[in-house]
Ligand SMILES: NC(=O)C1=CN([C@@H]2O[C@H](COP(=O)(O)OP(=O)(O)OC[C@H]3O[C@@H](n4cnc5c(N)ncnc54)[C@H](O)[C@@H]3O)[C@@H](O)[C@H]2O)C=CC1
C-alpha cells in the first residue's frame with residue numbers, strides 16, 4: 001500500500017506519518033524543504049518520541065521523500081499509483097499543493113479509474129473540501145467529472161500537540177502521547193482505509209472539528225495571546241500564571257456552552273474533555289512557544305470560522321450577549337506583535353492605519369455594532 005503525504009513537518013512526521021507506517025503503508029513524503037527530504041531518503045526512517053515520563057520511542061520506517069520543487073513529475077507519477085493522499089502543510093499552502101495533486105490525478109486517470117482519497121489534516125473547517133475546489137479549478141473540463149467521481153475528499157480533524165523540534169537528529173519528533181484523528185466517512189470513494197487504532201471514522205465531522213477548534217485551539221490561543229501580553233515566551237510558563245489560567249478556564253466554559261447547546265454533548269463528559277485539554281497545555285515533557293501557537297497566521301486565527309471568532313459569534317447567536325472571557329482573549333490577540341511573523345506585522349499595520357474597530361470588522365466580517373466587536377473594544 002502506498003501513501004503520499006504532503007508536508008514532512010511536525011504533524012506530518014510526528015502524527016500522520018507514524019499512523020500510516022503503523023497501518024502498513026509505504027509513505028512518500030512530499031516537501032519543499034530539501035534538507036528534510038534528503039535526510040528522509042538517506043536515513044529511510046526516523047524516531048517519534050512520546051513526551052511523558054516513559055519517553056517511549058517509535059521507529060517510523062518504510063518511507064521515502066520527493067522534493068516537489070525539484071521533481072514535480074515524480075510527485076505526479078507517485079500520486080498516480082497511490083492508495084491514499086494526506087496533507088499537513090498549513091491552510092494557506094493547500095492551493096499550492098492542489099497543482100501537484102491535480103497533475104497526479106490527471107496522470108492517474110490515463111491508466112486507472114481506481115478510487116483515491118485525499119485528506120487534508122489542517123486546523124480548519126473544510127480543509128479537504130477547499131483542496132477539492134482548488135484541484136477541480138485546475139483540471140481541464142473534459143477530465144473534471146471523471147476525476148471528481150474517483151477522488152474522495154473527506155474532511156478531517158487532527159489533534160496532537162507537536163511543538164517545533166530542537167532534536168539533535170533532524171527527523172526525530174517529540175510529540176504528546178495523546179492523539180485524535182476524526183475523518184468524515186461518507187465522503188470516501190471506494191473502500192475506507194484500514195488505519196487501525198488511528199482514525200475515528202465519523203458520519204458528521206462538524207461536531208468533532210468544532211469541539212477541537214473551539215477547545216484545544218481556542219484554549220491554546222488564549223494561553224499564547226494572554227501569555228504574550230504578560231511577557232511570556234513559553235506556553236508552559238503562561239499557563240502557570242493565575243491570570244491566564246482563570247481566563248482560559250472561563251473562556252473554555254463559554255465555548256463549552258456553545259458546543260453543548262449546538263451538538264448536545266453531555267455536560268459532565270464535556271467538562272472532563274475540557275479539563276483534559278487544559279492539562280495537555282501543561283505537559284512538563286513538552287516545550288512550546290507562544291510564537292508557534294499564537295503566531296503563524298494571527299489574522300487567519302481571528303477569521304470568522306476560526307478558533308476564537310467562530311465560538312464567540314455562535315455564543316452571541318445562542319445567548320444574545322457576547323462571551324466576556326473569549327472577548328478578552330480576542331483583545332489580547334489584537335495586541336500580538338512579532339516583527340518576524342509577516343501576518344503579525346500586517347495585523348499591527350492594519351490597527352495603526354484603521355484602528356481596532358475597523359480592523360476587527362475587516363478580519364472577522366462582523367458588523368461594527370456586533371456584540372463581539374463592542375465587547376472586545378471594551379477590553380482593549
Ligand atoms: N503541530 C501541531 O501541533 C498541529 C498542527 N496541525 C496542522 O497541521 C498543519 C501543519 O502544521 P505543522 O506540521 O505544525 O507545520 P510545519 O511547519 O512543521 O510543517 C509544514 C510542512 O509543510 C511543508 N510545506 C510548505 N509548503 C509546501 C508545499 N508547497 N509542498 C509540500 N510541503 C510544503 C513545510 O516545508 C513543512 O515541512 C497546519 O495546518 C497545522 O494547523 C494540526 C494539529 C496539530
Ligand SMILES: O=P(O)(O)OC[C@H]1O[C@](O)(CO)[C@@H](O)[C@@H]1O
Pocket residue numbers: 123158159160161162216217220221292293294295296297
Ligand atoms: O496550527 P495553527 O493553526 O497555527 O495553530 C496552532 C495550534 O494548533 C496546534 O498546533 C494543534 O492543534 C496546537 O498545538 C496549537 O494550538
